[in-house]
Amino acid sequence: xxxxxxxLRRYDPESGDAPYWEEHTVDLEPHRSVLEGILQAKDRxxxxxxxxxSCRAAICGSCGVRINGQPDLACHTHLGRxxxxxxxxxxxxxxxxxxPVIKDLIVDMEAVHWKKIRRVTPWLIAKQPVPEREYIVPRxxxxxxxQSMACIQCxxxxxxxxxxEVDPEFIGPAALAKAYRFVGDPRDDQHFERLxxxxxxxxxxxxxxxxxxxxxxxxxxxxxxxxxxxxxxxAGNDFKIEDRNNGERHEHAFASLIKQYGLLAEAEILPRxxxxxxxxxxxxxxxxxxxxSSLPSIAKALLRRKVTPAAVLKPHRLARQDLGQIKRIYDxxxxxxxxxxxxxxxxxxxEDR
Amino acid sequence: xxxxxxxxxxxxxxGQRAALAAAESGATVAIMSKxxxxxSHSVAAAGGINAAIAVDDDWTEHATDTVxxxxxxxxxDAIEVMCSEAPGEAMHLEHIGVTFxxxxxxxxDLRAFGGASKxxxxxxxxxxxxxxxxxLYEQLMRHEVAVERFEEWFATxxxxxxxxxxxxxxxxxxxxxxxxxxxxxxxxxxNGGNGQCYKPTTNALICTGDGISQAYRVGCPIMDMEMVxxxxxxLAENGFLITEGxxxxxxxLLNSEGERFMEKYAPNKMELASRDVVxxxxxxxINEGRGxxxxxxxxxxxxxxxxxKRVLEALREIVNIGRDFAGTDITRxxxxxxPGQHYIMGGVKTDVDGRTPIxxxxxxxxxxxxxxxxxxxxxxxxxxxxxxxxRRSGEHAAQRGRQLTMPKAPASRLRADAEMIAAIIxxxxxxxxxxxxxxxxxxxxNEYVAVYRDEEGLTKAHEVVQRLKEQAGKAYVDDRxxxxxxxxxxxxxxxxMLDCAEATIVSAIDRKESRGAQxxxxxxxxxxxxxLKHINVTRGADGEPELSYSEVTITKWQPEVRKY
Numbered sequence: 001x002x003x004x005x006x007x008l009r010r011y012d013p014e015s016g017d018a019p020y021w022e023e024h025t026v027d028l029e030p031h032r033s034v035l036e037g038i039l040q041a042k043d044r045x046x047x048x049x050x051x052x053x054s055c056r057a058a059i060c061g062s063c064g065v066r067i068n069g070q071p072d073l074a075c076h077t078h079l080g081r082x083x084x085x086x087x088x089x090x091x092x093x094x095x096x097x098x099x100p101v102i103k104d105l106i107v108d109m110e111a112v113h114w115k116k117i118r119r120v121t122p123w124l125i126a127k128q129p130v131p132e133r134e135y136i137v138p139r140x141x142x143x144x145x146x147q148s149m150a151c152i153q154c155x156x157x158x159x160x161x162x163x164x165e166v167d168p169e170f171i172g173p174a175a176l177a178k179a180y181r182f183v184g185d186p187r188d189d190q191h192f193e194r195l196x197x198x199x200x201x202x203x204x205x206x207x208x209x210x211x212x213x214x215x216x217x218x219x220x221x222x223x224x225x226x227x228x229x230x231x232x233x234x235a236g237n238d239f240k241i242e243d244r245n246n247g248e249r250h251e252h253a254f255a256s257l258i259k260q261y262g263l264l265a266e267a268e269i270l271p272r273x274x275x276x277x278x279x280x281x282x283x284x285x286x287x288x289x290x291x292x293s294s295l296p297s298i299a300k301a302l303l304r305r306k307v308t309p310a311a312v313l314k315p316h317r318l319a320r321q322d323l324g325q326i327k328r329i330y331d332x333x334x335x336x337x338x339x340x341x342x343x344x345x346x347x348x349x350x351e352d353r
Numbered sequence: 354x355x356x357x358x359x360x361x362x363x364x365x366x367x368g369q370r371a372a373l374a375a376a377e378s379g380a381t382v383a384i385m386s387k388x389x390x391x392x393s394h395s396v397a398a399a400g401g402i403n404a405a406i407a408v409d410d411d412w413t414e415h416a417t418d419t420v421x422x423x424x425x426x427x428x429x430d431a432i433e434v435m436c437s438e439a440p441g442e443a444m445h446l447e448h449i450g451v452t453f454x455x456x457x458x459x460x461x462d463l464r465a466f467g468g469a470s471k472x473x474x475x476x477x478x479x480x481x482x483x484x485x486x487x488x489l490y491e492q493l494m495r496h497e498v499a500v501e502r503f504e505e506w507f508a509t510x511x512x513x514x515x516x517x518x519x520x521x522x523x524x525x526x527x528x529x530x531x532x533x534x535x536x537x538x539x540x541x542x543x544n545g546g547n548g549q550c551y552k553p554t555t556n557a558l559i560c561t562g563d564g565i566s567q568a569y570r571v572g573c574p575i576m577d578m579e580m581v582x583x584x585x586x587x588l589a590e591n592g593f594l595i596t597e598g599x600x601x602x603x604x605x606l607l608n609s610e611g612e613r614f615m616e617k618y619a620p621n622k623m624e625l626a627s628r629d630v631v632x633x634x635x636x637x638x639i640n641e642g643r644g645x646x647x648x649x650x651x652x653x654x655x656x657x658x659x660x661x662k663r664v665l666e667a668l669r670e671i672v673n674i675g676r677d678f679a680g681t682d683i684t685r686x687x688x689x690x691x692p693g694q695h696y697i698m699g700g701v702k703t704d705v706d707g708r709t710p711i712x713x714x715x716x717x718x719x720x721x722x723x724x725x726x727x728x729x730x731x732x733x734x735x736x737x738x739x740x741x742x743x744r745r746s747g748e749h750a751a752q753r754g755r756q757l758t759m760p761k762a763p764a765s766r767l768r769a770d771a772e773m774i775a776a777i778i779x780x781x782x783x784x785x786x787x788x789x790x791x792x793x794x795x796x797x798x799n800e801y802v803a804v805y806r807d808e809e810g811l812t813k814a815h816e817v818v819q820r821l822k823e824q825a826g827k828a829y830v831d832d833r834x835x836x837x838x839x840x841x842x843x844x845x846x847x848x849x850m851l852d853c854a855e856a857t858i859v860s861a862i863d864r865k866e867s868r869g870a871q872x873x874x875x876x877x878x879x880x881x882x883x884x885l886k887h888i889n890v891t892r893g894a895d896g897e898p899e900l901s902y903s904e905v906t907i908t909k910w911q912p913e914v915r916k917y
Contacts (some may be wrong), residue, residue, distance in 0.1 A: 014834050031680060043788030047840035048832035052388075054557040057593045057674060059483060060392045076677060102528065109389070110504070123491040124450030133406075134447045134599045136459040140450050143666060146477060149452050149484050150669075153391050185452065220673075344669070 001027045004079045006037050008049060009028035009094035009106050018082045019101070023090065035063050037079050038105075058219055061152030064159065066094045066104050070316035071156040071217040074105075075151035098168075109342060113155045116175040119197070137186045147343050149180035149282060151222045157214035169203040173224030176205060180227035183234055195235040204214025205231045206247025221344045230341060237339075246290075249273045262318030262326045266307065270294060299313035354763070356494045357501070359747065359756035360521060360537035362564060363544030364510045365393030366482070366736060367493045367743035369489040369792035371541050371707075374747030376499035380754050383535060385524055386544070387559065387842070390490050392556040394545055395718075395739065398439040398482025399596035399670060400466060401474035402446075402736040406441035407463055410471050411438040418732025419734060420910045421629045423470040423698075423727025424869035425885065426577065429908040431723040434705045435734075435741045438589040442740050443475055450488045452477050454667070464667075465601040465819040468627035468731040468917070479670040482736060487732060488917035489532075504711050505533075507669060507842050508563065508769040509557045511540060511571050511714065512762045513521060519713035523770045527842070530835025534763040539713050539750035540784070542568060542701060543743060546719035547853035549846075551694035552795025553592025555584055564720040566849035568701040569856070573711045574889040576722040576903070577699035578853070582730055582861055585631035585802050587693030588679055589651035595663040595671050595690055597732040601623040602667060606635065607687060608643040619917035629729040629870045632692035636804045639691065646689035653687035698870065699857070702903075707746025715750055717742040724750035724887065727905075728869015777844050784827040787843050791850070795819055798854055802861060807874040811862045819857060822851045854888040859898050864886055881912050 003025055009017040016204050024041035042049045052062040063074040068086050074093065082091045086223045099107040106270055127135070157173040164170045172178075179198060182188045198204040205228055214224040235241040236248045253272035257265055301307050318326065359375040361368045364386035372384040386393065405415040416436040418425055420642060447461065455477050456462040463472040477484035492498055504529040512534070514520040521536040542564035548556025564737055569575050585606070586595040600606070606624050608614045618634035619626035626634075635652045638644060644856035645651050656671075661684050666670060668683075675683040703709050703717035703723055709716055718739040725738055797817045823849050832840035866880035867873050886902045893899040 033902060043786065043792075047833050047843070048834065048838075049786070050837045050839060054388060054390075054392050054394070054559045056558065056591075058389075058677065059480075059670070060394075060396050060557060062388065062392045063495050067386050078630070104832075115630055118494055123495040124488075126448060126450070130448050133444055134453070134461050137455060138459060139455040141460075142455050144486075146454075146480075149477065149487065151485075151487075152396070152483065180453075184452070187450070211456060239455055288449075344665075352809060 001025050002030055002080070004037055004083055006034070006041060007089045007090045007092045008038070008104070009040070010049070011101055013103055023135065028079060029085075031078050033075045034067055034079055034082050034093060035074035035076045037091070038074060047211070050106045052106055059152060064096050064154040064156045066096055066159065068092050068348050071096055071159040073154055073156065073219045076219045082342055094338040096155055098158055098161060098164050099155065107128035107155070109155055111176060112223055113153070116158070116172050117153070118180055119171055120175045120179040121182075121190075121194065122175075122178050124188055125190045126184065126187055135187045141184065141186050144341070144343055145181050145184045147222060148177050148184065148222045148227055151177055154219065156217040156219060157224050160213045160217050162211045162213055163209050165204060167207060168205045171198070171201065171203055171226065173208075176231060177222055177224040177227040180231055183231060191234070192239050192241075195231065195239055196241050198231060198234045199241045199247060200245070202245050206243065206250065207233065207244055223344075233339065241345035258326065259330050261316050262323045267312045301338055354534050355383065356536040356759050357539050359383070359541060359750045360535050360539070361385065361541045361747075362522060363393070363542065363720065364390035364502075364504075365543065365545060365718060365739065365748075366486060366489065367720075367739035368393075368543030369486070369493055369505040370743030371497065371543055371747035371750075371791040372500045373419050373489065373492055375751040376496055378748050378751035380587035380751035381538070381770070383499045383503060384493070384500055385506045385508060385535065385773065387507040387527065387563075388399055389504050390493065390502070390624075393486060395736070396483045396747055397485045397555070397557065397594060398736050399479040399594065400598035400601065400613050401467065401476035401481045401874070402443060402485070402740075403466065403473050403733040404475060405436065405441045405557055405729070406443055406461060406472065406475070407473065410473060414470055415439065415473060417739045417910065419725065419731055420681035420733040421915060422729055422734075423520040423725075424629070424729055424915055425877065425881070425910070426580070426724065426727030426869055427732055428724050428727075428906040430906045431705050431725045431908055433475050434745075434906060436724050438741050439737055442737070442744070444760035445495065446488070446725070446740070448484060449492055451485050452852065454478065455882060459535060464598060465625060466732045467600065467625045468622070468632070469625070470691075474601065476598065476667070476735045478666065479598050485720070485736065491520055492651050493824060497656070499856060504728060507845075508544070508567065508870075509717040509774070509845065510566050511572055513711070514760040514762065517711070518747040518869050519711055520762055522764050523811045525842075526776070527687065527837055530838060532767055534764065534767050537757055538754040538757045538759060539715060541707065541746045541750055542714070542716040542720050543718050544720055546697045546700070547850055548694055548697070549791075550794060550850045550857070551581075551798045552792065553586050553587070553799065554694040554795070556694070556909045558906075561846035561906055562849045563846065564716065565700055566819055566852040568709065568711070568714065568716065569852055569890070571711065572892060573709050573714060574702045574891045574901070575700060576702040576889050577724050577727070578890055579864050579888065580630055580726070581691040581726050581857060582692060582696040582698060582870050583632040583835050584695035585628055585635055585692055586654050586690040587695070588674070589646050589691045591678060591793065592693040593674055595654060595674065595688070599654060599659075599668055602655055602659045602663060604656040604826040605658055605662060607655055608638045609649065610643060614638050622917040627729055627731060630917055632804055633872060634730040635692050640832035649788055651689035651691045654690045655687040657685060657687065669769060670751065694799065694803075696730055698722065698724065698728065698730055699823065699860075701818045703742070705742075705745065706749040707742050708749065713832070715746040717746040728871065737786050740901050748915045774841055777841050778833055778838075779875045780827065780829045782829045785824050785826045786828060787825075787830065787840070787847055789865070790821050790825050790828055791847055794850060794854060798857075802858055805874055806861055807873050808862065811858055815855070818851060818854050822855070859900065860888045860890060862901055888914050
């Protein structure tokens with residue numbers, strides 16, 4: 001046995017008081033979970049500590065919380081490891097972010113998470129006619145969507161989605177991973193309609209900023225951001241959907257800039273995504289309008305010295321031999337007959353250990 | 354007052370399937386659960402669902418295996434219904450979106466499972482229950498006009514009208530603490546088993562026997578309660594489930610001498626004998642000093658004999674569980690497991706349409722006892738049970754509602770329950786904590802009402818449970834609030850668990866033979882002459898359990914000696 005101190009974020013909506021921290025010391029083996037620690041505190045000291053929990057084995061998705069500032073399931077985090085990562089030897093547990101707190105560690109998943117799930121038409125729209133027996137589909141396709149099916153709707157990815165923090169309307173990682181479960185399912189009849197809808201929505205697939213938070217937050221290896229990128233590739237490459245938010249071309253502009261220079265030339269990104277891949281595109285009217293509307297952001301960035309005029313005007317280009325290597329990466333990836341998709345159920349990162 | 358044709362309490366597989374079936378039959382439906390539906394314990398069912406869909410298979414073979422698995426205590430008419438409707442139900446699930454694994458030609462793939470004479474188990478990796486539960490919830494979202502959802506509502510009691518017919522339920526909105534009457538022409542209980550009576554258990558914290566106890570308290574008989582399944586492979590340390598799919602994929606069980614000991618107990622089926630047989634074999638090895646791990650209380654499950662690629666594709670969840678909860682990489686080394694409480698074959702007595710002896714009250718899933726599992730449930734038959742009898746209950750209840758007007762639900766029930774909850778909250782802070790009582794219940798049940806039982810131990814357990822019932826009546830809670838007062842709900846759950854535990858114990862004492870999951874050291878033989886019958890428990894006028902018996906329905910399978 002070892003002693004661990006938990007610092008729990010408490011909030012009683014009926015008291016009229018602000019949230020506060022409360023510490024409890026529990027004794028358990030270091031490989032027991034933070035949830036078991038909280039339950040021991042609840043059992044021994046204070047039955048009013050509020051936390052949703054059920055299975056204790058990371059399958060029901062009830063006990064999503066933030067531990068030392070990081071989202072995870074309480075049952076999926078060892079006390080010993082949590083203590084090591086704490087800032088002062090005390091394991092800090094607080095409710096998930098991006099969702100309103102109801103009581104203590106319990107958040108309102110319905111108001112945010114489930115509302116977003118319902119946004120993506122979360123059911124199979126089956127191809128007709130429905131066969132008498134099963135749909136005959138490739139073996140790989142079912143293994144492939146199993147990665148999205150593995151989502152337990154715990155909300156850990158929603159909790160720390162940076163895009164959602166800035167744009168609360170963003171459909172978000174969990175719901176978009178759910179959308180891939182249908183887009184990747186050969187039995188679904190509405191792949192194009194689903195993708196078009198999610199591409200056209202200004203809070204849809206192009207609202208993600210590739211920050212990887214959801215991938216590191218997910219306790220089940222669903223890797224929501226990967227699923228979002230797959231939705232984009234399906235929309236852009238397979239269905240050639242050019243959305244009115246210009247998300248698809250914006251992404252192309254990134255890729256073409258890196259291919260050309262090896263570095264991201266910020267000054268060229270907007271003109272390119274609104275115009276095209278040539279320097280002349282800068283003068284397209286739609287680019288000018290977008291540039292003008294971006295001026296406040298550009299001014300702020302300059303003021304805060306995130307960018308300097310000198311840095312913007314400096315040529316963005318790698319040395320010739322480095323650029324050659326970048327080009328080879330592009331040739332390799334673009335030269336493949338099939339797109340390689342990362343999926344733990346198929347390739348399995350554990351295979352490499 | 355809310356009023357619906359059909360009220361469903363519990364939103365796991367049985368409840369959601371019932372709701373969808375009732376709505377499709379044209380009824381107005383409410384579905385209520387004390388947790389969000391996808392948190393229901395069906396999510397933990399890992400291995401798969403049985404259905405005779407292979408071209409060389411036939412539902413009668415599935416029924417034969419199930420009858421034998423039940424040690425002839427299962428009702429054969431019910432087993433015939435379940436097995437014959439299984440292929441249609443599996444195809445229905447496939448059509449609404451369950452991502453069942455395919456074989457190389459794109460058809461449903463099937464895996465081997467315990468007690469089955471053929472490969473008959475359709476699966477989604479080792480998250481089959483999760484996949485089906487989430488797909489049914491997709492359908493609930495799709496049909497949200499037809500099915501009204503009450504998520505995080507806790508049913509406190511069933512309501513009977515003046516004729517003794519079920520007329521609805523009282524429930525508490527967990528989020529606000531508000532109490533409501535849910536008036537209904539029919540109520541379907543679908544709120545699961547009572548595994549939390551045991552410690553350890555594979556069951557989730559929510560499996561507290563609410564529905565069994567609520568039915569029992571309004572006079573409904575509960576049946577086969579002595580039949581408690583111990584799963585052969587649960588993590589030695591904390592009782593978490595390791596799917597039977599592991600053995601289905603070829604994993605071995607080894608004792609401390611490195612011996613595949615199942616050779617001695619079930620030379621034909623080996624590791625894939627039925628669960629009661631394998632659990633008993635393991636317990637015998639442990640008791641005779643050939644156990645492994647801490648205090649020799651475990652057995653090795655060796656998954657390393659299964660190709661690694663297959664493990665990662667089809668058994669990924671137990672790779673995670675081994676790594677996260679036992680520090681073991683199952684692809685490289687054996688993992689220490691032991692038999693652990695997993696499932697209750699017993700429950701609220703029903704017929705094949707889910708009807709209980711109380712008019713208007715139905716039950717489906719683990720809460721119910723049809724009885725298709727008899728003395729021992731086969732792996733991958735539980736998902737099937739929930740879906741078949743969930744659907745049949747929903748359809749039957751919907752149809753029944755067409756000819757009825759809404760029964761009267763007396764408002765006094767609401768006041769009584771509100772006062773009862775207020776009284777618990779007001780209890781003085783003396784006596785024992787709820788958690789202490791629950792803990793003692795769990796360890797007692799696991800010690801005396803487990804794989805091997807005898808009169809002395811069972812009697813001891815009964816005394817403990819009677820004492821705990823008294824203490825539970827005075828146990829205090831800390832939380833005095835209305836919003837998410839989980840503490841006071843815990844006190845109610847403890848009461849439900851104690852009812853279930855008592856029914857289990859008195860039935861186990863009464864059954865003086867060994868059959869299925871009940872093995873009596875003092876009565877080690879099966880005794881068809883005396884005991885080929887169900888034990889029914891009803892609550893007597895004095896509140897004490899009363900026993901009676903009912904026939905086992907036999908259609909075409911006469912009891913035989915059971916060997917694997």
